[in-house]
Amino acid sequence: xxxxxxxxxxxxxxxxQALFGIDFEIAPGEIVAIIGANGAGKSTFLKTVCGLxxxxxxxxxxxxxxxxxxxxxxxxxxxxxxxPEGRRLFPSLSVEENLLMGAYAKxxxxxxxxxxxxxxxxxxQKRHNPSTALSGGQQQMVAIGxxxxxxxxxLICDEVSLGLAPIVVKEIYNALPRVCxxxxxxxxxxxxxxxxxxxxxxxxxxxxGRVTLSGASGELTREQISQAYFGV
Amino acid sequence: MTTHAVSxxxxxxxxATRASRIxxxxxxxxxxxxxxxxxxxxxxxxxxxxxxxxxxxxxxxWNLLAGYGGMVSIGxxxxxxxxxxxxxxxxxxxxxxxxxxxxxxxxxxxLVALPVSQLAFRLQGxxxxxxxxxxxxxxxxxxxxxxxxxxxxxxxxxxxxxxxxATRQSITFWLCLAGAVAxxxxxxxxxxxxxxLALLAIRDSEVAAESQGVNVHATKLGVYLVAAFGxxxxxxxxxxxxxxxxxxAAFTVNWTAFGIFIVVIGGIGTIEGPIIGxxxxxxxxxxxxxxxxWYLVGLGLLAIVVTVRFPRGLWGxxxxxxDLHFFPVQRRLVLHEPDKDTSHD
Amino acid sequence: xxxWIDTILQGVLLGGLYALFxxxxxxxxxxxxxxxxxxxxxxxxxxxxxxxxxxxxxxxxAAAPWLAMGLLLxxxxxxxxxxxxxxxxxxxxxxxxxxLVVTFGLAIVIQNLLQETYxxxxxxxxxxxxxxxxxxxxxxxxVGTLPLLIFLVAVGMAxxxxxxxxxxxxxxAFRAVSDDKxxxxxxxxxxxxxxxxxxxxxxxxVAVAGTLHGMKTTVSPADGPALLLYAxxxxxxxxxxxxxxxxxxxxxxxxxxxxxxxxxxxxGIWFGHIVFLMMLVVRPSGLFPKTR
Numbered sequence: 001x002x003x004x005x006x007x008x009x010x011x012x013x014x015x016x017q018a019l020f021g022i023d024f025e026i027a028p029g030e031i032v033a034i035i036g037a038n039g040a041g042k043s044t045f046l047k048t049v050c051g052l053x054x055x056x057x058x059x060x061x062x063x064x065x066x067x068x069x070x071x072x073x074x075x076x077x078x079x080x081x082x083x084p085e086g087r088r089l090f091p092s093l094s095v096e097e098n099l100l101m102g103a104y105a106k107x108x109x110x111x112x113x114x115x116x117x118x119x120x121x122x123x124x125q126k127r128h129n130p131s132t133a134l135s136g137g138q139q140q141m142v143a144i145g146x147x148x149x150x151x152x153x154x155l156i157c158d159e160v161s162l163g164l165a166p167i168v169v170k171e172i173y174n175a176l177p178r179v180c181x182x183x184x185x186x187x188x189x190x191x192x193x194x195x196x197x198x199x200x201x202x203x204x205x206x207x208x209g210r211v212t213l214s215g216a217s218g219e220l221t222r223e224q225i226s227q228a229y230f231g232v
Numbered sequence: 233m234t235t236h237a238v239s240x241x242x243x244x245x246x247x248a249t250r251a252s253r254i255x256x257x258x259x260x261x262x263x264x265x266x267x268x269x270x271x272x273x274x275x276x277x278x279x280x281x282x283x284x285x286x287x288x289x290x291x292x293x294w295n296l297l298a299g300y301g302g303m304v305s306i307g308x309x310x311x312x313x314x315x316x317x318x319x320x321x322x323x324x325x326x327x328x329x330x331x332x333x334x335x336x337x338x339x340x341x342x343l344v345a346l347p348v349s350q351l352a353f354r355l356q357g358x359x360x361x362x363x364x365x366x367x368x369x370x371x372x373x374x375x376x377x378x379x380x381x382x383x384x385x386x387x388x389x390x391x392x393x394x395x396x397x398a399t400r401q402s403i404t405f406w407l408c409l410a411g412a413v414a415x416x417x418x419x420x421x422x423x424x425x426x427x428x429l430a431l432l433a434i435r436d437s438e439v440a441a442e443s444q445g446v447n448v449h450a451t452k453l454g455v456y457l458v459a460a461f462g463x464x465x466x467x468x469x470x471x472x473x474x475x476x477x478x479x480x481a482a483f484t485v486n487w488t489a490f491g492i493f494i495v496v497i498g499g500i501g502t503i504e505g506p507i508i509g510x511x512x513x514x515x516x517x518x519x520x521x522x523x524x525x526w527y528l529v530g531l532g533l534l535a536i537v538v539t540v541r542f543p544r545g546l547w548g549x550x551x552x553x554x555d556l557h558f559f560p561v562q563r564r565l566v567l568h569e570p571d572k573d574t575s576h577d
Numbered sequence: 578x579x580x581w582i583d584t585i586l587q588g589v590l591l592g593g594l595y596a597l598f599x600x601x602x603x604x605x606x607x608x609x610x611x612x613x614x615x616x617x618x619x620x621x622x623x624x625x626x627x628x629x630x631x632x633x634x635x636x637x638x639a640a641a642p643w644l645a646m647g648l649l650l651x652x653x654x655x656x657x658x659x660x661x662x663x664x665x666x667x668x669x670x671x672x673x674x675x676x677l678v679v680t681f682g683l684a685i686v687i688q689n690l691l692q693e694t695y696x697x698x699x700x701x702x703x704x705x706x707x708x709x710x711x712x713x714x715x716x717x718x719x720v721g722t723l724p725l726l727i728f729l730v731a732v733g734m735a736x737x738x739x740x741x742x743x744x745x746x747x748x749x750a751f752r753a754v755s756d757d758k759x760x761x762x763x764x765x766x767x768x769x770x771x772x773x774x775x776x777x778x779x780x781x782x783v784a785v786a787g788t789l790h791g792m793k794t795t796v797s798p799a800d801g802p803a804l805l806l807y808a809x810x811x812x813x814x815x816x817x818x819x820x821x822x823x824x825x826x827x828x829x830x831x832x833x834x835x836x837x838x839x840x841x842x843x844x845g846i847w848f849g850h851i852v853f854l855m856m857l858v859v860r861p862s863g864l865f866p867k868t869r
Contacts, residue, residue: 071762072759072762072763072765073766073767076763077765082763084760088759089760090752090753090760090761092752092753093749100749101749101753101766104750104765105764105765146764150764150765298674304677306614306681351854355861357673358610358611358612358673358677361614361677362805363809365806366809366810366854369806369846370847373843373846377844377847485802489681489685492681496678525690525693526689528685528688528689529686529689531682531685532682532684532689533682534682535682536679536683539668539674539675539678539682540667
């Protein structure tokens, strides 16, 4: 029984077709990665799941319910949270205020300021600082914490490693198991293929709006991935 | 037999449309017809035409500034008023022939717009709009305190006193007609030029335009100056016909209010739009202005409804629906017929 | 010397009124980048509304205006919320033109409807002598009770609004949606609702400002545009994004106008405009800017 499922999902920017029928599914508790080059359709896929882009109602199913085309606010209420690409923290808000904004949807669950600070202790020290005054890695922690504050059932992390030093990326992904300990399901979108394979149990590769490869992360070879990634 | 060895790129870049060619002929005929008015038409008709011509010039310039230049100003009446007062000063105090003074007034207004732009360009968007209004108020209040030009109650254009009435009315009419035609032609020519193309690029994306080598600041300044020239022209022409000027009449924000109405209802960002808008405005005025405040309420509501429901105005809607372009500014790709092989055995 | 102190004092109190005018606009622009060209006209509308309400119940003039204001507040909030939700939300976007034209249209509608209803004659809200009462400050100085009250309300408003923004969940939401509307939506925020709340609150401020203004001086239907300009100047001089800045901007404008009036009544308002323009040249971001 999958938590999120898309069926032949197509997406358009005006007349331009960006997705050509994506079949995707993730079971509760899984960590699934989506990889692909720039422009492959990863962000577009996430936008349709989160309601930022229109999709047919039945094309996206969340825990059996059709959610395609719903407003982002409603989708958050359902239990999907997005950690957006580039963090998109609120510059006028402090670290703590950013986290509190994450709880706007008022869903109940294990995540609160205290548990987020326990996960990322450095944030507690800087809680009153303006969020954009932190280092890149710390900002990413705030973004993830903000996503967790809505107590989602599905967390989507879009390009968490973007612009961060490898050692920082490692530190962040080290926190992932603790994040999932409570049964949280995670989709990880990554440009860093190696990291994606490492943290996920399954992965999908997108290329020009289509799924070119899917399978268990541990079993896919370099060659398979290269071929699917570049389409060569 | 040999085949044709024509080096053919396969397309032309063309601007004219069938509608524009027909429209061009029609326009020339119309202008020629209008030019005969002073010989037979009622003085009242000519006065109405003059007033509408001034609105057309003002609206055309506001459209250039806002619809093409992306600068929404609620202070263009400053330049209209300055044009009128420049005319007054030249005629009453320097003995310049008022008819000659009209284009000079427009030019002087444009010169004043240069330092004004330095102030105005420090603001953006909605605050640019209100800031220009403040600047206009400064002009109004300043002039209202100068008793030499009549202070707050204004004064008359004495320089026209010596001229015989019919002659004065005829020349005023021809000047208004010429001004209206010239302003449309000026805007049309400008938009077809390289500066015009640059302007359209800036309107779509300043950053992208800048990266293509467009000097955004200079282009915007150019547009602002041209719009000021036009507004000054409208002001000079209006008060030439009105014979009396006052700060409240010259600098009232109603000019901009009506101008906005004309452009938005007609269709912003097109040349045909303000023309249609003025005609509509004239008709509405003619039939409904007796209702006073209710007429104005109606205009306000109409502007709101059109902005929300028909953002491209009446002309914009028609133009899209029927693919009509009387003033084609876009360049179209006209594909050639595939070259037929004429070789025979 | 005393004359100068008196002038400056009057200017400061006048500035309080201007700050009152400006608060609502500061809020609306801060949250959703909306320039409401009808802002001044809504203040006048509120003044006329309070005028009519104060006469409707046969209460003594000392109490009537306050009851009127109390009744006006929920009406104003509802009107602001509704206007934003139904009309203004559809005008927002990258292009500043639709919101400018629509609010401009509203201004014309309001001015002319007021004219139809009340005629062009100036009206004033009876306050049972409050508008002529004065408070002696010693040393030969005195200030009007009502202007002083208005000033204190303005200060209170600035403090209240800043606290609302800095310390409450709705204030957080305002700041978040103003920073990044789409990211805020990802948190579950409905921008249409949050924008409408902002306008609702702004109209509360407008209702207070309009009532007090109507008590202090006479109002006529065409007064709106002048108030818009004063509010706008106060916001710019003070710096966008800060309510304390708006208060300071209002005070500076008030003092400037008062000093200008002292030189020559014909140049008072002109002087205020000039100082505003000078500010644009010297410090375009204002004295206490907080926004990017």
